Amino acid sequence: MPPVVVVSLVLSPAIYLTGRWLAAGARAATLAALGILWLVFGLAMRDLDLAGTLVDRLGGVAFYFDGLSLLITAVVLFLSTLVTLYSGPDIRGKTGEEKYYAMLLLLSGGVIGLVSAGDLFNLWIWFEMTAISSYLLVAFHRERGDTLAACAKYLIQTASGSILVLFGIALVFAQTGTLDLAHTQAAPSPLIAVAGAFLVIGFGVKIALAPTYTWLPDAYSQAPGGISALLSGIVTISGLAALLRALALLDGLAVEWGAVLIGFGTVNIVIGNLLALRQDSVKRIFAYSSVSHIGFVLLAVGIGVYAGQPAGFISGMLHLFIHALMKALAFLAVGAASYTRHRTDSTLRVGDLAGLAGREPLLAAALIIACLSLAGVPPLAGFMSKWLIFDAGLRVGGATMVLLVIFAALNSVFSLAYYFPIVNALFRTELEPPQRALPTAMQLPVVILTGALLVVGIYPALLDAFVNPAAQALLNLFGS
Amino acid sequence: MTPLHIVLAGAFILLGIGLYGLLIIRNMIKIVIALQIMVKGAMLAFVVAGSLNDQLNLGQSLALTVITADTIVAIIGLALAIRIQQRRGTLDVDEFINLEG
Amino acid sequence: MLTEVILMAVAAICGIQAVRAVRLLHSALWLAGVSIAVTLVLYSLGATTIAVIELSLSVGLITILLVFAISMVGADSPDQPVSRPLNIPFVAAMLLLVIGLTVPLLVPQGEAAEDNFAVTFWQQREADVLAQIALIFAGVLGVLGLLTETSSTQPAPEVTREQQQPETAPATIEVAEKPEMEQV
Numbered sequence: 001m002p003p004v005v006v007v008s009l010v011l012s013p014a015i016y017l018t019g020r021w022l023a024a025g026a027r028a029a030t031l032a033a034l035g036i037l038w039l040v041f042g043l044a045m046r047d048l049d050l051a052g053t054l055v056d057r058l059g060g061v062a063f064y065f066d067g068l069s070l071l072i073t074a075v076v077l078f079l080s081t082l083v084t085l086y087s088g089p090d091i092r093g094k095t096g097e098e099k100y101y102a103m104l105l106l107l108s109g110g111v112i113g114l115v116s117a118g119d120l121f122n123l124w125i126w127f128e129m130t131a132i133s134s135y136l137l138v139a140f141h142r143e144r145g146d147t148l149a150a151c152a153k154y155l156i157q158t159a160s161g162s163i164l165v166l167f168g169i170a171l172v173f174a175q176t177g178t179l180d181l182a183h184t185q186a187a188p189s190p191l192i193a194v195a196g197a198f199l200v201i202g203f204g205v206k207i208a209l210a211p212t213y214t215w216l217p218d219a220y221s222q223a224p225g226g227i228s229a230l231l232s233g234i235v236t237i238s239g240l241a242a243l244l245r246a247l248a249l250l251d252g253l254a255v256e257w258g259a260v261l262i263g264f265g266t267v268n269i270v271i272g273n274l275l276a277l278r279q280d281s282v283k284r285i286f287a288y289s290s291v292s293h294i295g296f297v298l299l300a301v302g303i304g305v306y307a308g309q310p311a312g313f314i315s316g317m318l319h320l321f322i323h324a325l326m327k328a329l330a331f332l333a334v335g336a337a338s339y340t341r342h343r344t345d346s347t348l349r350v351g352d353l354a355g356l357a358g359r360e361p362l363l364a365a366a367l368i369i370a371c372l373s374l375a376g377v378p379p380l381a382g383f384m385s386k387w388l389i390f391d392a393g394l395r396v397g398g399a400t401m402v403l404l405v406i407f408a409a410l411n412s413v414f415s416l417a418y419y420f421p422i423v424n425a426l427f428r429t430e431l432e433p434p435q436r437a438l439p440t441a442m443q444l445p446v447v448i449l450t451g452a453l454l455v456v457g458i459y460p461a462l463l464d465a466f467v468n469p470a471a472q473a474l475l476n477l478f479g480s
Numbered sequence: 481m482t483p484l485h486i487v488l489a490g491a492f493i494l495l496g497i498g499l500y501g502l503l504i505i506r507n508m509i510k511i512v513i514a515l516q517i518m519v520k521g522a523m524l525a526f527v528v529a530g531s532l533n534d535q536l537n538l539g540q541s542l543a544l545t546v547i548t549a550d551t552i553v554a555i556i557g558l559a560l561a562i563r564i565q566q567r568r569g570t571l572d573v574d575e576f577i578n579l580e581g
Numbered sequence: 582m583l584t585e586v587i588l589m590a591v592a593a594i595c596g597i598q599a600v601r602a603v604r605l606l607h608s609a610l611w612l613a614g615v616s617i618a619v620t621l622v623l624y625s626l627g628a629t630t631i632a633v634i635e636l637s638l639s640v641g642l643i644t645i646l647l648v649f650a651i652s653m654v655g656a657d658s659p660d661q662p663v664s665r666p667l668n669i670p671f672v673a674a675m676l677l678l679v680i681g682l683t684v685p686l687l688v689p690q691g692e693a694a695e696d697n698f699a700v701t702f703w704q705q706r707e708a709d710v711l712a713q714i715a716l717i718f719a720g721v722l723g724v725l726g727l728l729t730e731t732s733s734t735q736p737a738p739e740v741t742r743e744q745q746q747p748e749t750a751p752a753t754i755e756v757a758e759k760p761e762m763e764q765v
Contacts, residue, residue: 009715016722060705099726106719113712121542125712128549132716135556136723145568152508152560152573159515159553160502166522166546167495173542174488174529174687190682482689483585487622489680490589494596494615496676501600503668509605509650513612516643517596520619523635527628532689537701540631544702545709547631547638552720554643558650559727565654 002056002065002116003040004073008109011036012102019098026098027091030084033105038077045070053473055118062118062180066476067469069115071317072234072241074466075324079233080108082445083226086332089439090224090339091140100140100224107133107230111238120169120179120246127165127206127242131158134235138223146346150218157215161205165246168198172249181245192250199246200260206239207298210267213291217275220287221346225335228283232290232331233324240297240320248477258306261298266404268295269411276418280349285418286330289374292415293323299408300389304471305478307396313471315388321463322373322381322456329449330370333363336442340434350421355430360438364426366446371419373453376412381457386412488528494521506572508561512554519550584625592618609647616640630698 011033019026044054044065054065084104091097110129117123139151172195173179205212216236220228247257272292279285297316304312337356338345340363357364373382386409393405456462494517501514523543530539592615599611616639623632695701703710 009711012715013718058711059707061708063708095729096726099722103719103722103726106715106722109715119708121545122708122712125545125549125709125716128553129712129716129719132549132552132556132723133719135560136726139560139727142563142727143567145564148560148564148567152557152564155553155557155560156502156511156515156573159550159557160499160518162553163495163498163515163518163522163550167492167525170522170525170529171683173526173539174532177533177535177690189686191686194679194682481582483582483626484689485684485687486582486585486589487626488687489684490585490592490622492676492680492683493589493593496672497593497596497600500668500672503672505600507605509647509654510600510602510608513599513608513647516612516639517599517615520592520615520635520639523631524619524622527623527626527631531626531628532687534690535695536626536628537630537695537698538705540628540698541702541706541709543628543631544634545706545713547634548713549716551638551643552716555646556720556723556727558646559724562650562653563727 002054002063002069002112003044004037005109005113005116007040008033008037008105008112012105012109015105016098016102019101024092024097026101027084027088030101030105031081034077034081034084037108038081041073041077056116060119061122062182063116063122064118064181065116067471067473068241068244068317069112069473071321071466071470072115072237073112075237075321076108076111076234079230079324079328080104082328082332082448083230086229086335086442086445087224087226088441090226090335090442094140096136096140099136103133103137104230107137107235111234114238115241117245118181120172120181120249122179123181123242123245124162124165124169127203127238128162130235130238131162131206134227134231137227138219138231140224140227141222141344141346144222144344144346146218147222150215150222154215154219157205157212161202161212164198164202164205166202168195168202168246171195171198181249188250196247196250196257199243203239203243203246204264207236207243208268208291208294209264209298210271210291213268213271216291217279217284217287220290220331221281221283225331225338225345228286228335229328229331232287232327236290236294237297237320237324240294240301244301244474244477258302258304261302261305262404263302265295265298265300265302266408268292268298269408270295273411273415273418276415279418280351281346282334282348282350282353282422283331283345285350285422286327286334289330289415289418290323290327292411293319293327293374296386296389296408296412297323299404300392301474303389303392303396303401304474308475308478309392309395310471310475311388311392311395313474314467315385315392317467317470317474318388318460318463319385321466322385322453325449325453325456326370326373326382329366329446329453330374332442332446332449333366333370336360336438336446337363337367339442340436340438341432342435350425352432353422353425354428355426357426358430359434362443362446363438366450367426368423369450369453371422373457375416375419377416379457381453381460384457384460484528484531487524491521491524491528494518494524508564508573509558511573512557512561515557516550516554519546519554522546522550585622588618588622588625592622605651606648609644609651612647613640613644616643 015029018029056063114126141147208216272288276288300316335345373380376383376386390405498514498518526543527539595611595614599608602608620636
């Protein structure tokens with residue numbers, strides 16, 4: 001088993017116990033654990049030939065750590081560290097604090113396990129692991145009825161999806177007799193098509209494919225600020241990674257699956273945009289924006305699968321990384337703004353942000369950069385990745401594709417309609433003064449993320465070390 | 481048509497019954513029950529899949545893991561239901577569906 | 582073969598009754614019925630190990646947990662099923678499609694002999710076992726976290742658009758039983 005996964009799983013109970021014995025010790029322990037994980041990750045990376053795969057076997061179950069695993073692991077570790085820092089003031093003193101941090105580490109380990117899995121059934125277990133560790137995290141503010149309801153919705157839909165995935169796996173297993181992701185190449189047949197449908201729908205719930213996205217706005221807005229950032233940055237994406245790994249088995253229908261992904265992606269883009277317009281709560285706007293951006297990633301990957309060219313994969317993976325950064329920044333900034341005003345961030349409305357630019361210029365700047373980047377305004381990072389996606393689509397050519405690209409680009413511009421009111425509100429006259437100072441622990445992640453976004457926007461090639469291996473891995477999976 | 485085919489068809493039927501339940505059920509605890517019905521279908525599917533490939537023990541191992549994982553999900557679901565009953569006074573899922581639009 | 586047909590039919594009927602029952606307790610009992618039928622099917626397929634586990638976990642543990650949960654929320658929470666006219670035909674059509682496309686295509690492919698269950702589970706699928714342990718830990722934390730009362734040393738944030746929460750007497754529930762996942 002990849003050492004990163006083992007270490008994170010083993011350290012999680014340690015964090016829990018530390019938290020029980022030492023008040024507020026859990027967070028420090030988590031940071032220490034994450035430090036160890038970075039170290040382990042770095043050491044493991046020295047062995048990784050970035051164009052290839054680290055293969056690991058435990059019994060009959062294989063683990064393949066390839067470029068896609070590398071990218072997502074990096075995102076997971078980065079975001080987890082920032083969220084742990086951020087959560088300090090937010091969670092301190094609450095009942096269950098030590099559970100929060102322990103589950104956070106379990107969630108991270110679960111996602112890393114998922115993207116390193118080489119066995120179809122093992123993949124599912126890590127998928128369950130991710131889901132189960134996220135349930136308490138989403139429902140952390142469990143004294144609120146709305147939060148519990150959101151978690152219930154999340155649980156019901158995710159659990160149903162996961163059972164559908166099981167049926168898909170069982171069918172593949174029945175047909176091919178093996179679960180190893182490298183060896184299972186199922187010949188196309190109606191049975192495999194049905195299995196694929198089960199997998200797409202089942203994983204699709206986690207990815208918030210239309211029409212099974214309804215859990216997302218509630219879960220994202222009711223979860224604590226740091227968890228919203230993690231959910232959008234890594235949990236939803238882990239569903240996508242799982243789907244891609246599973247679909248890669250059903251080779252021979254590559255072109256068709258590409259079209260399916262493109263179709264779903266486009267629908268997501270549109271629905272996310274339209275529904276975001278109706279929202280007044282800031283976190284819900286960002287949640288629907290995530291639905292839309294997942295659509296962009298799906299569109300890009302779909303183009304890659306369809307055409308068999310790397311351009312779609314590269315742009316998709318870049319957007320995945322950048323969106324994780326942008327959305328995390330957005331959620332953390334909103335959470336910090338709520339914290340200073342001593343409000344719960346779930347119900348923070350756009351109007352409540354009035355005057356933030358005057359009082360907390362750092363948060364205002366962060367929100368402005370996040371929103372503009374999400375809308376795809378040049379020269380920010382979001383524009384860069386979206387541009388590459390459109391470029392990939394145009395390279396494929398064909399009237400339908402060009403029309404789709406234009407449509408997606410229009411949607412991207414359209415999203416300004418709901419980002420702009422947020423930016424606008426920041427400069428209006430102040431409605432309520434802050435009640436608490438902004439803690440350094442919250443400032444630091446915001447600063448880091450803002451800086452990262454600005455740098456990446458100017459010099460996206462910095463991410464090449466992660467994006468290119470991931471794209472290459474996807475190409476290997478889907479190219480025939 | 482071997483017994484295995486019958487059981488696999490039955491597994492799908494259980495899935496269908498569970499899904500139908502999710503459509504019409506309004507009480508959170510009954511939804512957990514419906515999910516459990518679906519899980520039994522999945523478990524049967526794995527045992528059948530294993531048996532078809534003469535790897536019955538592998539199928540059983542997978543089924544065991546499925547039971548474990550989904551039992552945990554059911555327990556969390558029940559805990560959530562109890563909590564919701566305390567906080568909102570109702571377990572009616574239709575009240576959750578439209579939280580804010 | 583007849584055995585399997587009868588048992589699956591029993592399972593299906595119990596399942597439908599579980600979904601349609603109005604009283605929660607009845608629903609839980611019908612679920613136990615499904616589990617018993619499934620156990621017998623597994624036994625008839627030769628999967629004896631999993632049959633025993635299914636019996637003890639589903640019929641035993643899950644039924645007890647359901648009864649416990651039902652008694653906690655008040656055994657009289659009835660469920661009024663909502664029925665939309667298109668539900669049954671839709672689900673039935675999907676089912677027929679799925680079964681028709683998959684079941685006939687599956688042919689038994691006999692392969693080499695395999696190890697016994699214990700070796701298969703503990704050694705070949707060791708990665709699954711380790712992941713399960715982590716899963717169980719996560720589940721326990723989750724349940725404990727969900728059921729313990731919340732308190733905070735920070736002042737509570739102002740609640741703006743919350744509904745008035747019904748002030749039920751806070752019951753500090755100690756979840757005494759952890760899921761006893763004794764691996765066979």
